[in-house]
Amino acid sequence: MRTIKGLSVPGKVPKHYYNITADLPFKVSPPINPATKKPINPEELKQIFPKESMELEISKERFIPIPEKILEFYKKYRPTPLIRAKNLEKKIGTNCRIYYKYEGASPTGSHKLNTALAQAFSAKKEGLKGLITETGAGQWGSALSLACKLFDLDCKVFMVRSSYYQKPGRKTIMNIYGGHVLPSPNEETSFGKKLLDQNPEHPGSLGIAISEALETCMKLENYKYSLGSVLTHVLIHQSIIGLEAKEQLPEKADAVIGCVGGGSNFGGIALPFYNTGAELIGVEPESCASMGKGEFKYDFGDTAKITPMLKMHSLGCEFVPPAIHAGGLRYHGVAPLLSAIKEHGLMKTEYYNQKSVFEAGKLFAETEGIIPAPESCHAIKSVIENAKRRKNQVLVFCLSGHGLLDLTGYEQFLRGELE
Numbered sequence: 037m038r039t040i041k042g043l044s045v046p047g048k049v050p051k052h053y054y055n056i057t058a059d060l061p062f063k064v065s066p067p068i069n070p071a072t073k074k075p076i077n078p079e080e081l082k083q084i085f086p087k088e089s090m091e092l093e094i095s096k097e098r099f100i101p102i103p104e105k106i107l108e109f110y111k112k113y114r115p116t117p118l119i120r121a122k123n124l125e126k127k128i129g130t131n132c133r134i135y136y137k138y139e140g141a142s143p144t145g146s147h148k149l150n151t152a153l154a155q156a157f158s159a160k161k162e163g164l165k166g167l168i169t170e171t172g173a174g175q176w177g178s179a180l181s182l183a184c185k186l187f188d189l190d191c192k193v194f195m196v197r198s199s200y201y202q203k204p205g206r207k208t209i210m211n212i213y214g215g216h217v218l219p220s221p222n223e224e225t226s227f228g229k230k231l232l233d234q235n236p237e238h239p240g241s242l243g244i245a246i247s248e249a250l251e252t253c254m255k256l257e258n259y260k261y262s263l264g265s266v267l268t269h270v271l272i273h274q275s276i277i278g279l280e281a282k283e284q285l286p287e288k289a290d291a292v293i294g295c296v297g298g299g300s301n302f303g304g305i306a307l308p309f310y311n312t313g314a315e316l317i318g319v320e321p322e323s324c325a326s327m328g329k330g331e332f333k334y335d336f337g338d339t340a341k342i343t344p345m346l347k348m349h350s351l352g353c354e355f356v357p358p359a360i361h362a363g364g365l366r367y368h369g370v371a372p373l374l375s376a377i378k379e380h381g382l383m384k385t386e387y388y389n390q391k392s393v394f395e396a397g398k399l400f401a402e403t404e405g406i407i408p409a410p411e412s413c414h415a416i417k418s419v420i421e422n423a424k425r426r427k428n429q430v431l432v433f434c435l436s437g438h439g440l441l442d443l444t445g446y447e448q449f450l451r452g453e454l455e
């Protein structure tokens with residue numbers, strides 16, 4: 037067992053990613069073609085996604101080496117700190133030990149850069165000109181814009197319209213890295229135009245932004261689509277979070293907690309703890325609880341129904357969630373890998389309302405000093421509730437990002453105007 041003197045634990049950057057599918061006692065249902073209802077040939081998906089991402093998607097290898105070029109950049113900000121939240125523990129009067137893995141320490145402020153670097157590296161190796169994507173709160177768009185700049189690729193980002201106006205700073209960050217950002221829905225695509233004709237004030241959703249990114253991708257030569265969550269290859273890239281945390285933790289974890297949008301930071305921190313006896317808990321917003329309230333079924337990943345169908349917990353691909361500040365959690369579905377894990381009883385889910393998660397975020401800022409992203413506040417709320425209920429346990433959570441660009445949400449909260 038590791039002993040620590042301070043509250044932040046040193047560690048090492050792993051040289052491989054972890055792929056839980058090598059260890060699961062069941063198969064995750066494959067994506068299907070909506071017309072034939074037959075599994076999609078991964079070769080077909082390589083026309084849309086970078087080839088290497090699709091190879092990883094179906095890999096059965098347990099440990100996947102991280103290319104040297106990616107490791108080189110990871111080492112600029114990894115291992116991210118694992119910190120004991122002693123002040124928070126004291127404030128809530130728990131005898132549980134709470135640790136958080138701080139992914140906000142990355143250059144773009146969240147865990148998203150872990151997969152962005154890997155995907156941009158694959159795209160460059162394949163000789164692509166650029167990547168096209170969607171973003172909710174702007175964290176993913178910032179990460180991909182930076183990764184594309186580092187590998188000399190173009191980056192075009194459809195940003196959910198409600199977040200585009202709530203978080204203008206994020207757009208500036210993407211622009212600094214050379215990303216080209218459009219609010220979604222957008223007149224530039226036929227799907228976006230149709231939605232704006234129906235409702236010029238349309239708030240957008242991740243499902244819609246995905247449709248627009250895909251539509252654009254299909255029109256452009258030598259550009260491919262990059263997804264910041266949901267698919268297995270993204271969760272594999274994010275496993276670096278949990279692998280590091282496992283090595284850094286001075287004691288055995290009883291529960292590992294993360295917020296769930298598409299599922300990548302939760303999958304990243306939690307899945308490497310599979311089979312260690314720790315409970316894995318995913319936390320969602322009450323207003324968009326795909327796993328908590330959705331149906332486990334084949335559904336489209338986007339709103340225009342362009343994607344293959346994925347077997348996942350879904351609120352329906354046409355569901356437009358309310359414009360909560362945790363823009364990165366406004367997705368109707370979730371990673372099929374996590375859905376299958378939940379169906380087999382290997383993880384639990386919780387959901388909380390927006391006001392209660394901001395209260396938790398403020399308490400965390402007051403005690404630990406870091407202002408958390410509204411998405412991460414969901415994990416904090418859960419950790420507080422679990423720490424109050426449990427006795428003498430070890431709780432670990434992913435602090436997936438900082439909230440320094442989410443101050444509009446905090447301002448509304450402080451004024452008592454949050455619903």
Ligand SMILES: Cc1ncc(COP(=O)(O)O)c(C=O)c1O
Binds near residue numbers: 297299
């Ligand atoms: C800080 C932060 N945390 C969590 C998420 C949710 O995504 P995922 O479930 O893929 O981790 C996002 C998405 O944008 C995010 O920006």
